Amino acid sequence: MNDTYYIQDNGQQTGPYTLKELLALDLDVDTMVLTPGNEEWQEASYIPELFEYFEDRGIYFPTEGNLANFWIRLLAYFLDLFIISIVLSLVAQDYVLELSKSFNIENPNQEQAIERLKFSMALYVLLALYNTLCESTPMRGSIGKKLCRLAVVDADGRRLGVGRALLRNFFKILSSLPLNIGFLPILWTERRQAWHDMIAKTYVIRRDV
Structure with missing residues (x-):
C-alpha cells in the first residue's frame, strides 16, 4: 500500500x-x-x-464541521455584555446611575439624547477595543467566546493580528446598526459569517469539535 x-x-x-x-x-x-x-x-x-x-501548534482551520452557529455566538455575545456591564458598574457607577435617572424615556430633551448617544458609542468603542485585544492574543477571542470554547481565526486558521482584529471589530459596530442586522447572515451563509467576518475574512470556530 x-x-x-x-x-x-x-x-x-x-x-x-x-x-x-x-x-x-x-x-x-x-x-x-x-x-x-x-x-x-x-x-x-x-x-x-x-x-x-x-x-497542536495553535492553528485551527475553519471547516464545515467546526464553524460556530448563530446561537452559540449569541450566548458568547451576552456573556461579554455582562462582563462589560460589571466593569462599568465598578469604574463608572455614578455616571451610569445619573444618566439612567435623568433620562426621560417618554419625552427626552436634546441634551439627554446626545448624552445617551455618546454613552452608547463609548460602549461600542469599549467593546471593539476589548474584542480586538482578546482576539489578537493567544486567547483568539473574548472571554465570552473562550467560555463557549470559540475562537476567531483567519482563513489559514491562524489567530488574528492586531490590524485585522481591529478591522473586524470596527465593522462589527456597523453590523450592530440598525437592529444588529449584520449578524443575521450567520444563520444562512455557508461559512456562517456576519458582515464584519466577510469584510475582515475571518471565521468563528468551535474548539470542541
Whole structure:
C-alpha cells in the first residue's frame, strides 16, 4: 500500500516520507504536499490528517464541521455584555446611575439624547477595543467566546493580528446598526459569517469539535 508523502522545499521535491516522518518535519500551512494516491499537490492546510498537527501548534482551520452557529455566538455575545456591564458598574457607577435617572424615556430633551448617544458609542468603542485585544492574543477571542470554547481565526486558521482584529471589530459596530442586522447572515451563509467576518475574512470556530 502506498503511504508515502512528498513535500516541496524551496521548489525542490523531497521525500518520500511516511506520515510519522512527515509530522516530524517543520511544516507550514502553505507547505505543498503530495499525498498518497494523488497526482496534484496541495497546501498542508487542506490535508485532513494534518489538522491535529496544526492544532497542536495553535492553528485551527475553519471547516464545515467546526464553524460556530448563530446561537452559540449569541450566548458568547451576552456573556461579554455582562462582563462589560460589571466593569462599568465598578469604574463608572455614578455616571451610569445619573444618566439612567435623568433620562426621560417618554419625552427626552436634546441634551439627554446626545448624552445617551455618546454613552452608547463609548460602549461600542469599549467593546471593539476589548474584542480586538482578546482576539489578537493567544486567547483568539473574548472571554465570552473562550467560555463557549470559540475562537476567531483567519482563513489559514491562524489567530488574528492586531490590524485585522481591529478591522473586524470596527465593522462589527456597523453590523450592530440598525437592529444588529449584520449578524443575521450567520444563520444562512455557508461559512456562517456576519458582515464584519466577510469584510475582515475571518471565521468563528468551535474548539470542541
